[in-house]
Amino acid sequence: MNLSLIEAFNAVMRTGSTTRGAELLGVSQPAISRSLKRLEDVTRLKLFERQGPRLLPTAEAEIFYQEIVDSYVGLDRLKQAVARIRSVGTGSLRIASSAALGLSLIPRVISLFIERHPGVTVTFEIANSSMVRNLVASGTYDIGLCADEIDTTNVVAEPFLTTRGICVMPSGHPLAKLETIKPIDLDGVALVSLSPDDTARRQLDASLRQVGAQPKVVVETQFGASVCQLVAEGAGVGLTNAVSFVASQFEAQGLIARPFEPAIAFRALMILPPHRGKSRLLEDLLTTLMVERDYLQRACETRFGGVPGGS
Known part of the structure; x- marks a missing residue:
């Protein structure tokens, strides 16, 4: 039982005749009649009573047709679901x-x-x-x-994303005169620092130990943006990532930023x-x-x- 036989039967049931069913599908009337005969042979169901040129659906045909309608409704729902998923994903x-x-x-x-x-x-x-x-x-x-x-x-x-660490400071801070900030420049300076478990903080601590520099850590925070905001409020200078400074436009708030060397990733x-x-x-x-x-x-x-x- 293939789809073309089902479509022929469905067309006849919808239109009430083989002639109009053939017009609906764009095929000849004899082709429709052959499909109906083949469907009866395959299903071993008597689907129509033939009274002259007319076909009268049997009770079996009505039950079979309802199953087809239900299946078509299910297929339509599947097509609609596919269209929704294609256009907006899971939502x-x-x-x-x-x-x-x-x-x-x-x-x-x-x-x-x-x-x-x-x-x-x-x-x-x-x-x-x-x-x-x-x-x-x-x-x-x-x-x-x-x-x-x-x-x-x-x-x-x-x-x-990989960006480098920068030193941020208020406008007019003595370190703003330097083009690049080095670990020794932070010796004795009030420092707003990232949390000790941050990988960038560990890189900073290692570079400070190498030169014996000891800044005064006044605030520790998890977030680079918080470092910038605390520096803007006058808490000290801070080491943060370039992303926080550039993307949040802290320069427009008067902060100065300088690259830190050696580079911290x-x-x-x-x-x-x-x-x-x-x-x-x-x-x-x-x-x-x-x-x-x-x-x-x-x-x-x-x-x-x-x-x-x-x-």
Whole structure:
């Protein structure tokens, strides 16, 4: 029993005659009649009573036709579902990010994304890198951006962005006279620092130990943007990443920034849940994300230079 036999039967039942059924399908009337005869042979059902030129559906035909109608309705629903999935994916995306990118890059990416997908709901969470990792590893979130100090087991992780560390200070600070800030320049200086478990903080501490420099750590915070804001409020000078400074436009607030030498790398990872393929929505988001990431990285490197050997 092939589809052409079903279509011939369906056309006759809908139109009430082989002639109109043939017109509906764009075939000849004898072709319709042959299909009906073949369908009766295949199903071993008596589908029509023939009274002269007229065909009268039997009770078996009515039952069979109802099954066909139900099947066609199901197929139509499947086609509609496919169309919805094709146009808007699953209808939602969940994004988690650390503050460095979550306060700057990701809001722009989301804005551009929802312009193209106005019916999609986006859930956006800013958290520390460990929390971002846990949200993605559990499958609760579709994508995460975080610092590279996380445990990468049970996530799919790949390098996302590498920028260099910069020293930020208020306008008029003595260090603003220097073109580059070195570890010894921070000796005795009030310092707003990242948390001790941050990989960039560990790089800074190592470079300070090498020259015996001992800044006065006045505040420790998890987020690069918080470093900039605290410095803007006069808490001291700070070491942060170029992304936080450039993307959040802290220079417009009067902050001065200088490259730090030796170069300290701030590395961000993109993480995805394990054992899950990317939806069309996520693929589209990633396309926008990569374009904006490249633009931001170029802006940071133009302003402060890149990280030697960074990627």
